Amino acid sequence: MIKTLTLNPALDKTIIVEDFKIDSLNRIKKVFRDAGGKGINVSKMISNLGGITTASGFLGGDAGSFIKNELEKENIKHDFIEVEGETRTNLKMVDKIQNTFTDINEKGVYVSNNKLNEIKKELFSDLNKGDILVLSGSVPDGVEANIYQELIEIAHQKEVKTILDADGVLFENALKACPSLIKPNEHELALYYGRDFNNQEEMIEAAKEFFRYGVEKIMLSLGKEGAVFLTEEEVIKIEALELDVKSTFGAGDAMVAGLAIALENNLKINEMITLAAACSSASLINEGTEMGKKEDVNNLKNKIRYYYI
Numbered sequence: 001m002i003k004t005l006t007l008n009p010a011l012d013k014t015i016i017v018e019d020f021k022i023d024s025l026n027r028i029k030k031v032f033r034d035a036g037g038k039g040i041n042v043s044k045m046i047s048n049l050g051g052i053t054t055a056s057g058f059l060g061g062d063a064g065s066f067i068k069n070e071l072e073k074e075n076i077k078h079d080f081i082e083v084e085g086e087t088r089t090n091l092k093m094v095d096k097i098q099n100t101f102t103d104i105n106e107k108g109v110y111v112s113n114n115k116l117n118e119i120k121k122e123l124f125s126d127l128n129k130g131d132i133l134v135l136s137g138s139v140p141d142g143v144e145a146n147i148y149q150e151l152i153e154i155a156h157q158k159e160v161k162t163i164l165d166a167d168g169v170l171f172e173n174a175l176k177a178c179p180s181l182i183k184p185n186e187h188e189l190a191l192y193y194g195r196d197f198n199n200q201e202e203m204i205e206a207a208k209e210f211f212r213y214g215v216e217k218i219m220l221s222l223g224k225e226g227a228v229f230l231t232e233e234e235v236i237k238i239e240a241l242e243l244d245v246k247s248t249f250g251a252g253d254a255m256v257a258g259l260a261i262a263l264e265n266n267l268k269i270n271e272m273i274t275l276a277a278a279c280s281s282a283s284l285i286n287e288g289t290e291m292g293k294k295e296d297v298n299n300l301k302n303k304i305r306y307y308y309i
């Protein structure tokens with residue numbers, strides 16, 4: 001079973017505009033509303049592929065109810081803990097003329113210490129040896145920056161594998177506990193090292209440093225430049241597909257879902273990277289934060305190209 005933890009879910013409101021101008025009146029052409037937040041998207045993608053998943057985290061208010069309903073519509077098991085206040089709404093803007101994809105994310109609703117303790121207790125209640133726990137996304141106020149580190153340490157004791165997709169101090173701390181797999185993107189790598197990178201080679205060298213923490217697998221996702229998958233033995237470049245991209249929101253989460261399924265089923269590395277890249281690609285051709293459809297994932301798997309570096 002793959003369990004996802006989204007401590008800071010979001011109702012993703014995607015607006016479609018044409019040639020957005022600041023300091024000016026802009027008209028919205030279309031609006032999409034999706035249940036979002038990194039772990040929730042991972043669960044949505046897994047469910048699209050027929051996998052078994054439970055989504056967990058904190059939800060509150062009308063946005064929280066919206067997310068719950070969406071998950072129920074898709075028959076996704078969930079065990080969210082109710083919090084006071086309103087789950088955030090994250091604004092996603094697609095500009096069809098400028099071909100830009102902009103994220104404007106709210107901070108999220110405060111979580112009390114009691115609620116945090118509740119989730120720490122409940123999270124592992126249905127996780128067994130060989131299961132996968134996906135820890136991803138930002139955390140709201142009230143949650144300590146070592147939360148993922150703490151949960152990964154517990155996961156180790158229970159022989160549950162962990163996937164981490166987070167940035168900043170959350171990422172830095174969690175690394176120390178040694179997650180099984182991480183999926184940094186260029187921004188997360190730059191935040192960690194406190195510098196920008198000039199090229200892919202530099203990023204690969206920087207990513208290799210994470211092996212010293214005992215991490216087994218790294219998927220370095222590079223947006224329209226594709227991705228690089230690393231183990232201590234091999235470095236594989238996965239090319240991006242030329243697609244009619246409708247929305248980039250959630251592409252990273254879809255990729256994490258593919259990695260989680262592969263990890264759970266002990267797929268070979270070539271199958272793992274093909275599935276992960278097909279999941280992200282299939283999500284790009286959907287509007288808003290809709291995850292890839294099974295049929296698209298299966299078709300796109302045949303198109304994924306990779307080579308060893």
Ligand SMILES: Nc1ncnc2c1ncn2[C@@H]1O[C@H](COP(=O)(O)OP(=O)(O)O)[C@@H](O)[C@H]1O
Pocket residue numbers: 185220221222223224225226227239240241242243245248250251252253255277280281284
């Ligand atoms: N514009 C794009 N064109 C083609 N593939 C893309 C594009 N954006 C993302 N991808 C694919 O989706 C994967 C994940 O996207 P990325 O933007 O790196 O993740 P994140 O959303 O976590 O930053 C990439 O590694 C790539 O395979």
Ligand SMILES: O=P(O)(O)OC[C@H]1O[C@](O)(COP(=O)(O)O)[C@@H](O)[C@@H]1O
Pocket residue numbers: 008010012035036037038039041090105136137138139248249250251252253254289
């Ligand atoms: O928790 P964060 O870092 O604010 O990110 C949350 C946002 O990221 C998303 O999960 C999309 O993430 P990716 O584009 O990285 O896959 C949205 O659904 C959500 O609004």
